[in-house]
């Protein structure tokens with residue numbers, strides 16, 4: 001992923017054109033969805049059956065970039081165009097958003113991008129086990145639903161089991177290609193809780209003890225854009241995969 005960082009300035013000039021392309025797509029009606037779904041409801045508990053990846057990605061041997069909680073998928077839609085030598089996969093629990101994101105992906109003819117409808121916690125293991133060995137190089141968890149009430153804590157995406165699964169599947173050499181796990185949130189206790197869970201696992205170590213001032217990627221997420229427009233703080237951190 002160092003390529004993304006090094007070529008960010010080149011990419012940014014291209015991103016202006018891409019933005020226009022994507023905005024034109026938005027002339028189509030936006031899918032209306034509930035703002036939140038309860039991930040603990042019974043209907044989301046069965047792990048999904050992963051698709052046949054060979055039918056989706058034109059080159060299954062490329063490294064994978066996983067975005068957990070992809071929402072409308074705009075972040076990945078731009079990233080996939082900027083970084084054709086990566087395969088991008090977005091996981092999202094609100095099915096209409098996934099259907100619409102895949103429709104736009106098809107319209108643009110992208111063969112390195114897919115969105116998958118699932119509740120990530122029961123499905124992540126099955127999804128990652130279905131990818132080629134050591135394919136997973138980069139993971140982003142950006143602005144996950146905070147679930148402010150303490151009794152709703154189990155609804156938050158980042159739980160010790162999710163960290164364990166990522167540790168098992170993230171390529172142990174990912175740090176050499178600037179891979180790892182990138183976390184960001186506008187809610188302090190959420191980023192602190194996520195960071196605690198990753199720091200508690202021996203497979204991960206945090207790169208810096210302070211929050212990153214910049215997003216290392218050349219594309220901002222939808223929630224990130226809104227937060228920055230409102231002059232609200234964004235807390236970001238990066239975890240590397242420790243070598244075994």
Ligand SMILES: C[S@@+](CC[C@H](N)C(=O)[O-])C[C@H]1O[C@@H](n2cnc3c(N)ncnc32)[C@H](O)[C@@H]1O
Nearest residue numbers: 039069071092093119120142143145221222223
């Ligand atoms: C606040 S939004 C942030 C979206 C995007 N990452 C961004 O930064 O703009 C959180 C997203 O995570 C999705 N989500 C929440 N819980 C989930 C779960 N258990 N599995 C998959 N997606 C989930 C929500 O539906 C929502 O689209």
